[in-house]
Amino acid sequence: MRIQLCGQLVIDRDHERLDRRLPGRQGRLLCAYLVLNRHRAVPRAELIDAMWPTALPANSDSGLAALLSKTRSAIGADALAGRSSVRFTLPNAWVDLEAAREAVHRAESSVALRDWRRAWAPAQIALFAAERGLLAGEDGDEQFDWLDAARSQLAEIRLRALEAYGQACLGAGATELAAAVRAGRSLAAAAPFREAGFRLLMAGLRAQGNTAEALQVYEQLRRSLREELGVEPSPATQALYAALLGATPGTEA
Numbered sequence: 001m002r003i004q005l006c007g008q009l010v011i012d013r014d015h016e017r018l019d020r021r022l023p024g025r026q027g028r029l030l031c032a033y034l035v036l037n038r039h040r041a042v043p044r045a046e047l048i049d050a051m052w053p054t055a056l057p058a059n060s061d062s063g064l065a066a067l068l069s070k071t072r073s074a075i076g077a078d079a080l081a082g083r084s085s086v087r088f089t090l091p092n093a094w095v096d097l098e099a100a101r102e103a104v105h106r107a108e109s110s111v112a113l114r115d116w117r118r119a120w121a122p123a124q125i126a127l128f129a130a131e132r133g134l135l136a137g138e139d140g141d142e143q144f145d146w147l148d149a150a151r152s153q154l155a156e157i158r159l160r161a162l163e164a165y166g167q168a169c170l171g172a173g174a175t176e177l178a179a180a181v182r183a184g185r186s187l188a189a190a191a192p193f194r195e196a197g198f199r200l201l202m203a204g205l206r207a208q209g210n211t212a213e214a215l216q217v218y219e220q221l222r223r224s225l226r227e228e229l230g231v232e233p234s235p236a237t238q239a240l241y242a243a244l245l246g247a248t249p250g251t252e253a
Contacts, residue, residue, distance in 0.1 A: 009135060038093075100129035181204035195234055215244055
């Protein structure tokens with residue numbers, strides 16, 4: 001079974017789209033919640049709170065029972081186990097969010113070893129999944145705290161993947177420098193107080209011979225940090241700035 005949580009929910013078992021059988025939006029949300037928590041048994045009370053976060057219906061317990069029954073019929077009785085607590089029980093299922101989390105870890109490990117070629121592919125895998133977002137179009141009028149939390153985790157994976165990808169491109173150099181600069185710009189725009197993106201952008205511009213713009217990037221960051229947070233750039237960022245000025249030997253982002 002292959003499960004896609006990034007983008008729209010897709011559940012594929014032996015090339016058959018089981019998600020199309022789910023009982024509407026609530027069925028998709030229930031299935032997604034159980035997949036996100038598939039390494040533990042989820043109490044029924046927790047499932048009720050997850051499905052009806054703002055106003056519980058009078059018959060929430062029977063409503064959950066019906067929802068679970070229809071979900072079992074859609075994806076297979078062997079996929080969900082338990083009554084008082086429910087658990088997704090297909091340990092060999094492939095889940096794209098878990099694959100993205102594992103891929104970004106591999107990418108970062110390769111970057112730490114300066115193995116740029118080995119870092120590039122897993123960073124791309126994580127980035128491709130993360131940029132689709134989580135459960136696109138399933139918000140409706142309610143706010144689901146668990147969905148917001150999962151989306152925040154995916155957004156963090158995207159930032160980490162961008163940084164790893166940019167570092168891999170910077171390390172590879174030559175024709176990959178433009179991609180490093182693009183990754184730096186994207187990371188700086190997505191996380192304006194995350195200095196790693198600015199360092200990546202500065203280092204990429206320097207490697208392209210565009211020191212003047214790299215210095216402008218530093219000034220932009222310095223003003224933003226001072227005006228918004230009342231702090232100065234970190235020692236690592238200041239060291240790169242000094243390298244740009246020629247005051248110290250070159251320093252990597």
